Amino acid sequence: MRLIDARERTAAIGAPMRNAAIAFDAMSASAVALVTDQGVTGYAFDSIGRYGKGALLRERFFPRLLAAPPDSLLDRHGVIDPPACARAAMANEKPGGHGERPGAVGLIEAAAWDLRAKIERLPLWRSLADYYGTRDAGASIRVYASCGHFRDDRLLADEVARARDAGYACVKIKVAGTLEDRERIVALAGGGPLAIDVNGALAPQIAQRWFAAMAEFRLAWIEEPAPPLDYELTRRYAELTPAPLATGENLFSYDDARNLLRYGGLRRERDLLQFDPLLSYGVAEYVRILELFAGWARRQFLPHAGHLFAAHCVAGLGLGMAEAAPEATLPYGGYWDGVRVQDGCVKIPDLPGVGYEAKANLFALLEHR
Amino acid sequence: MRLIDARERTAAIGAPMRNAAIAFDAMSASAVALVTDQGVTGYAFDSIGRYGKGALLRERFFPRLLAAPPDSLLDRHGVIDPPACARAAMANEKPGGHGERPGAVGLIEAAAWDLRAKIERLPLWRSLADYYGTRDAGASIRVYASCGHFRDDRLLADEVARARDAGYACVKIKVAGTLEDRERIVALAGGGPLAIDVNGALAPQIAQRWFAAMAEFRLAWIEEPAPPLDYELTRRYAELTPAPLATGENLFSYDDARNLLRYGGLRRERDLLQFDPLLSYGVAEYVRILELFAGWARRQFLPHAGHLFAAHCVAGLGLGMAEAAPEATLPYGGYWDGVRVQDGCVKIPDLPGVGYEAKANLFALLEHR
Known part of the structure; x- marks a missing residue:
């Protein structure tokens, strides 16, 4: 199995509300899809409150993920390994500075988890527990x-x-x-x-x-x-x-x-x-x-x-x-x-x-x- | 004076070298220009080692800067106030998570400093010291x-x-x-x-x-x-x-x-x-x-x-x-x-x-x- 595409769409989710620190009028969130050559697609949707990460995904993390040797993203049973996907995305990133980057990489790993659980025909919680x-x-x-x-x-x-x-x-x-x-x-x-x-x-x-x-x-x-x-x-x-x-x-x-x-x-x-x-x-x-x-x-x-x-x-x-x-x-x-x-x-x-x-x-x- | 445009160009600055943590083959950096209605332009160029910030600038920080009331970006003498530019860019950003964002905002402030010093006809170091x-x-x-x-x-x-x-x-x-x-x-x-x-x-x-x-x-x-x-x-x-x-x-x-x-x-x-x-x-x-x-x-x-x-x-x-x-x-x-x-x-x-x-x-x- 190999990844053939990684997509992001930034969704506007603005709402006329505030917390004690910020307003949410212009808030956005990323919707991510990892597409495979086997007809199965993994999805992830952002946590709310820190804006979409589309640009970082497209500039740095998707290209690294799609350029990684396909086998390097699989576990020893040949099933996609989400932590390996996150590691591939993080190649040549300096330590420290944990801001937008961890959210972009988190979305990739989350979509890979959705993919893994679908391939295993399990609800994600069961796949995680295993x-x-x-x-x-x-x-x-x-x-x-x-x-x-x-x-x-x-x-x-x-x-x-x-x-x-x-x-x-x-x-x-x-x-x-x-x-x-x-x-x-x-x-x-x-x-x-x-x-x-x-x-x-x-x-x-x-x-x-x-x-x-x-x-x-x-x-x-x-x-x-x-x-x-x-x-x-x-x-x-x-x-x-x-x-x-x-x-x-x-x-x-x-x-x-x-x-x-x-x-x-x-x-x-x-x-x-x-x-x-x-x-x-x-x-x-x-x-x-x-x-x-x-x-x-x-x-x-x-x-x-x-x-x-x-x-x-x-x-x-x-x-x-x-x-x-x-x-x-x-x-x-x-x-x-x-x-x-x-x-x-x-x-x-x-x-x-x-x-x-x-x-x-x-x-x-x-x-x- | 008002800002009429904010531009970023991501420059590839890859080099075949490493430090103990990362390789620099695919490194990039942002070149930023803040254009005014008075023929003077402020510039900033990235620090090297953490990739360009073009996407964040275009998605979040430039739009806020250009939408800010022009007077809110000036000091009491009517000269551009770089810290005010950074504050405008940071509207509705949550605390914590200091990663790419501080680099994008730093570039805006730096270009505004170049602008301010040019308007004052001073080298930047003198403008900063004042x-x-x-x-x-x-x-x-x-x-x-x-x-x-x-x-x-x-x-x-x-x-x-x-x-x-x-x-x-x-x-x-x-x-x-x-x-x-x-x-x-x-x-x-x-x-x-x-x-x-x-x-x-x-x-x-x-x-x-x-x-x-x-x-x-x-x-x-x-x-x-x-x-x-x-x-x-x-x-x-x-x-x-x-x-x-x-x-x-x-x-x-x-x-x-x-x-x-x-x-x-x-x-x-x-x-x-x-x-x-x-x-x-x-x-x-x-x-x-x-x-x-x-x-x-x-x-x-x-x-x-x-x-x-x-x-x-x-x-x-x-x-x-x-x-x-x-x-x-x-x-x-x-x-x-x-x-x-x-x-x-x-x-x-x-x-x-x-x-x-x-x-x-x-x-x-x-x-x-």
Whole structure:
């Protein structure tokens, strides 16, 4: 088997919403297809929030992948080996500088995983579990709903109620990192587990008062109170609150994850890790990170975004929970057509690969229709 | 004044050489031009080693720059303000993930600096010194020659001798981070100050013996013995050698530089910092880094690569030394046509801006001829 084409399409996914750090009006995402000479195609779709990677893919990573000796991309059984695809893409790249590159390479590896699982006629989670020897893998996973981007505050309670009605137990909302956050949360408390995402915006001067104000809510977690690379501030914030902290979605490599572990003061019995395999060179790098966090429970890993691909990673690697945009009319929202969230869980349908073909509005983007 | 166009051309600059980490066969670099409605154009040319950034510039950063209200890009005197250009380019970018993006934004800021200095009819170093209030700025700077990429070892002594003949005092060569390095260095020792660049490749198991073997040479510095983000290993290596260590060229943001300072164990009286303004969001971010390293002498800052632009930064910010590829027939080698290196120093000619127009083979790339 050999790859005969690699394609990318940058999809505009702008939405009139904000978090505490950025606006999403002009947001884009990459849809990737790896085409083989055997009629099977592997797909990948971006995590949302850092723009498409089409140009990097076309300039550097696709040409290297397609120029690699076909056998060098296969495992010893002759099946496509996704980590080998990522390695081929990374030839002659300097160390450090983990920004857009890990997202571009992650997309290639993800599409190769879709391909591998299809060739094996397995759902991706099963293929991943076999490859990495996960013992407690299964099709049912816990999911949470990501809500409350800054649009119109009056709509927030509605949005959260709709997510809970749709079957989500745990819901996450965006907050501003100011003392007004209390009011935003009070209006929602009591309905079920609630997490908040500060997107790095909490000011150190008010941190003590802010964490004290949050104490009344028994939050599921507090996400990114400090900027992603400020490990020292993360460490200090961890000392200010008994609530679980969650972070890592803006660290895109093993090396950065190791620095978070070394310096971030995270608490092994409590805190949560949100590295995103799709934005971070793919599953092979992610598994190295899992191994680095020896002694941490797999359920403490909640990959950021990633949608259907991330759901398979959660199932196939035995992770804690997948993040979902609950709005199924969005290509990157909801799950496979007809699949419902129930009691905060989703059962991945028994389809080969990721199953993009079974979510019509997303597959239309992937197949460039 | 307003910007009417922003252009990028990706130049192939492949060369049959290696360092300890990558090969340069397919290397590329970006040439950027910012065109105004007043007949003056600002230019920037990439640092070498991490590929061109054309696609990112065209997809994200040029459109934002050209869509910004023209007045928002000017200072209170109505002159173009390069840091404001970088801020416009960075609208709606998430924190963290400092990879290709800082290089693309750095190019925009650099071209805006060329523009600003031309409008002021000043050489860039003088414009920078005025903007940032540098007291000991001057046109003469120290430079060193970067040699000894892995090509053919028999040519190395020749290459170094030619650099010294051309007027360079300090010469840097690439080494492999193995115990065979000693032999490579012995053949060159005695001719003048010598630095070595390990490109992160030294294996921890042999580090103690390797540093002991290096002790006989009184090296000017040992560059990147540890991988760029492994601050803990950098700290341990600093304990193993009295030789100055140099690092930082693969850290592309204030946040990453702060982590190096916090955790890298670098020695304030001795070690050298090689952050590259062109790869790291530009001069405004670089000056924030200089301020972060309070108590460190400006002469300890040796910006990586950057060529003519970096030479102006060294002069205008009072830094230690600029790096040069000594081969003037390369667009990114040598200095302005007719300018000679003498006793390890270069005097920047009195031309407006960076003076790209006075290096014919580079200007041909910038003007897309």
